[in-house]
Amino acid sequence: MGNSNAAGLVLQASNVSKRVNLGDQTIHILTDVSLSIEAQQSVAIVGSSGSGKTTLLGLLAGLDSPSSGAIDLLGSSLESLDEDERAALRNGKVGFVFQSFHLLPNLTALENVQLALEVVHRSENITERALSALDKVGLSERGNHLPSQLSGGEQQRVALARAIVIGPSLLFADEPTGNLDHGTRDQVCDLLFSLCNEIGCTLVLVTHDSDLASRCDRIFRLDGGRLVS
C-alpha cells in the first residue's frame, strides 16, 4: 500500500488521551494510550463495557480528535488536519462496520452499498460492483429489499458489503456482532475475516467477545481507559 510508511505501519497512536468536561468535573475516558498497527494485520481491542473501546476506535479513525497525544493514520498526522481534511483522508480508504448496522432506512440493500461508491466518486459500474459485493456476502438475491425487510444478520452482511465494496486499506468494526445471535454471529465473523483477507486490508476490531478476539493477530486490552497487556 502506497500509504503505509517504511515500517509498514498504517496506524500509530502515541500517548493519546481523551478527556471530557461535564460541568466542573473532568472525566478521563482514555489515558496515555500508545499503539501501532501494521498493514494487513488484524487487531482486536477488547475490554469491559465503558472501558473506552468505542472512543479509541473513533479517535483512531479520525472521527474525533484526542485531548492530547498524536495519531498517525495512513501516513498522515491527524492533528494537523481539520475535520473535513480527515474525512478526505478516509475517503475510499477506510471502511466501517457498526454494532447497530446503520443502513439508511430509505435505501434498498443494493443502494446502501452503492452509496459508499457514490461518496468516493467511483462512478463506473457502480451497480455491478455493488452487486458483486452483495454476492460476496451471499445476499445478491436481496438487493431490492429495504433494511426493514432484512433480519439483523442480513443487515450486518449488507453493512459489510458496503464497507468492503470500496476496497479499503483499513476496516474499523465496532462490536459488529453485538446485536446478533449466536448462529449469525459466526457467519458474520467468518465473512469479516475472509473478506478482509481477500482484499488485503487491515482490520481494527472492537469487541468484548473473546472468541472473536482470539481470531485476531494481536489483542489490545483496555481497562478504565488505559492499555493493559
Next chain:
Amino acid sequence: MKLFFRDFLRQLRLTEFRLLGVALILVSVAITSVSMFSDRVEQGMQARTSAIFGADALVESTRPVRDEIIELAAQFDLQVAQSVSFVSMLGSPEGSQLVGVRAVTDGYPLRGELLLRDSGNPDSNEIATDIPKPRRVWVASQLAVSLDLGKSESTLGKLSFVPDREIMLEPEGGAGMLRLAPRVMMNMSDLASTGLITPASRARFRLMLAGDSDQIAAFGNSVEPTLKSYESWIIADIRQSDVRGTIGRVVSYLRLAVLLSVVLAVVAMALAAQGLWRRQSNEVALLRCLGKSHASIVTNYLWIYLVSAIPVALIGIIFGYVAQNMAVNVVTQASGIELPGISLTPLLLVFAVSILAMLAVTLPLLLSLKGVSSIEVLRSRQGDVVGRNRVAVLGVVSLIVCVAFILARDAELAGIVVVGLSIAGLLLWSVLKLLIYAAGKIIKPRSSSIYYALKAISANSSRSAWLACAFGTTVFALVLLGVVCADLFAAWERSVPQDAPNVFLINIQEPDVEEIQKKISQLGAQTTPMFPIIRGRIISLNGQGINADELEDKSAQHRVNHEFNLTELADLPVANTITAGRWFSADESGWSVEEDTAKLLGIEIGDLLGVDIGGLKLEANVTSLRAVRWDTMRPNFFVIGSPGLLEGAPRHYITSVQVNKNINLFINDISRSFSNVSAINLDMLLQRFRSLANQASGAVGAVFVFTLGAALLVLVGVLQGQRSVRLREIALYKTLGARKRRIRRNVLCEFALLGGLSGALGGGLAILSGWILADRIFGFIYHPPWHWLVLTIIGTATLVALCGYASLRKLLDVLPIRLLARL
C-alpha cells in the same frame, strides 16, 4: 441532473420528506387560491364600485372643466365623458317642479349602467346604450308618472324637451347619495341653449374618466398638482364606497384565513423538517465516516430541497388555480357578477414564498450539521443529535412574519395575527408546563389509565408541552376563523335583513308628515321613524371659527366647506353605538358626532361646536361620539342634535319603508299625492347587496376548508415526529408485560387529555383574539360565543385522541421482538 433525480427519489421514500412536500403544496395552494381569489374578488368589487360611481375617477369642478385637463386625459389614453349637474325648475303642463338636471356627453356612464324603461312598454328594463337625443330628456320615475312620456312637452330654461324614457337606476345614485330633486337627464349639446348655466349658477362639472388602473393613478399624479382650488380629484375607491364595510370585511377575512393557513402549513413544514432531520443526521454521520466533506453534504441536501420546492410549488399552483376557479364559478353563478381574469403576480409570490419557506425550515437544520460529529454514528444516539434548534425556530418565525406582512397588505391585521399566534404559543407552552408539573405532583398513584396518561405527560413534559403547543395553536387558528366567520355572517344578516326598507321617501314637508304616515300604515308596511333633515355647516369649534384652508386633510376641508344633513333625535338610531360620552338624557341639549368626523376635525367630548343652518348660528356642547355602520340601508348622520336643539331651523323629513309588493304602484301613488316628495326605489340596490353577501359567504366557506387541511397536516406532522420515540416506549411496555388493550387505553387517554387541554387554551385565546379582531379590523360588536369553547374542548380531545391512536395503531400490533430489532 440524473444524480439529483436519483437522490430526490430516494428522499421521497421518507415519510417525513413527503410530509414536508405535502405541507409545502398546501402553502402554495393556500396562497395561490386565496390570493388569486381575493384579488379577483377585490377587483370585481372595485369594478362594482366604479359602476356605482359611473367612472373609475373624476375631476370635479364648480366651473366648466378646463381644456388643459381634457387634453391631459387624452394623453393618458383614458376614456372620458362629461357631465354637468345642477338644480333647476322643470316646466310642464301640470306646473313646474324642482328637478336635478344632469347634462351628459356621449359615453356616459363610463362604468356601470343606466337602467331605463321605455314609454311604450312599462315592464321592459333595458340598459342604456346611448344618451338622450337632442331635445329629448330622460326622467326619474317620480316625474314619469305625472308626465306623458313621449308626448308631453317640458321646458328647461329657454328650451323645450320631450321626455321619452324613464330612469330606473342610474350610477351615482346609491343610497349614500340621497337626492332631493328627481333626476332629469339631457344631452350636453342642448345645455348652452337652455341658458341655465351662467358663471353665477351653482353647477357641478365633472370630467369622468375610465381606463387601466395604473394609467388612472398616473393621470391622477400629474393632474393633482395643477388643480385649482375649485377643482378636485376623486377616485372610485372601494374604501370610500357604500359597500366598503362588507367588502373590506370579506377581503380582510380572506386574508386572515390565508394567513392562518400559511402559518399552519409552515408550522407543519417545520415539524416535518425536524422529523426529517432526525433521520438525516444519521445519514450525515455515516457519510462523514465514509469520507464526504461537510460542504458537499450541505450543498447536496440544499439542492434537493430547493429544487424540489419548485415542482411542489407548481403542483400547489395548479391545485390552487383549479380551486379558485371553482370558487369563482360558484360566485358568478350565485351572484351573476363577472369577476375579472387572473393576474400573474400571485404566482411569483407563491414561488417566492415556497422557496423561502423551504429555506426557512431546512437551512437552519443544514447549518446545524456542523454540530453533527461523525463519532455520533458509533454511539446509538443519532436522532438526538439535531435537537431543538433555536436558529431553526427563529428562521421559521421570521419567515412567518414576512409572509404575514406580504399577504395581509394590512400591517394591523398581520400584526394582530403574528403577535396573537406568538402569544398563544408562548402562553400555551408555559401554562401546559405548569399544569403538567402540578399534575405530576398532585395525582396519587393508582392503576387507572388517567393516572398513567398523566404520568406519561408529565414524564415527557417537554414533548407534551410542544405537542400541546402545536395542537393549541392549531385550534387557536381554527376557532378564530370559525368565530370570526360566524360573526361575519351574523353581521351581514344584520346589515341587510330580509325586512330592510326598500323605499326611501325624502323631501317630506312638515304638513305632509301625518298624511304620509297614514298612507304607510294603510299599506301595512314597516317603516322607520321620520327623521327631520336640516342642512347645515360646521363653522366653529370652542368659539373659534374653523377655516377650511387651514386644514391639512382634504376630507376635513370637504366636511367643513360643504353643507350636510343634520337631524335631531330623542333615541339613538339603530346601527349606531356610543363610543364616548353618553346619549342625550331627558332635557339635555348637545351634539352627538360621528367618531371619524370627530377625529377628522379634532372634536372631543365637551367641545363647543358651532353650526350654521341657513344663516341661523347655533352652538352646543358635544356630549357623545358615535360609531356608525354605514352599510345598513338606513339614514345615517354625521351630527345629531338633541331634541329641540335645532328648533326653528327649516327642515324636511325623510323616512324609509319596506314595501313588499307593487313597489312601483306605491311610488307612483306617493309621487302623485305629494308632488314634492321624492320616492327612491332601493330594491335593485338591495338585491345586489344581498348577492354580494352570498358571494362572500361562499368564498369564506371555501377558504375555511384550506385552513382545516393545514391544521390536520400539523397534527399528522406532530404525530409522525413522535413515532420512533413512541415505538421504543411501546416496545418497552410490551417487554415489561403490558397488554395491548392497556397500552391502547393509556395512549388514547394521554392524547385525549392533551387534546382537551390544547382545545381549552387555544380556543379560549382564539375567542379573546376574535374579540380584538372584531373590534379593530372587522368593525362589529362581538358577543363571545362561550358555548363554542365547550364544543372545541370536546372536539379537539376526540380528534387528537383518534388521530393519535390511528397513527400508533400499527405500532401496537407489531410484535415486541420486531420493535426491538428496529431500535
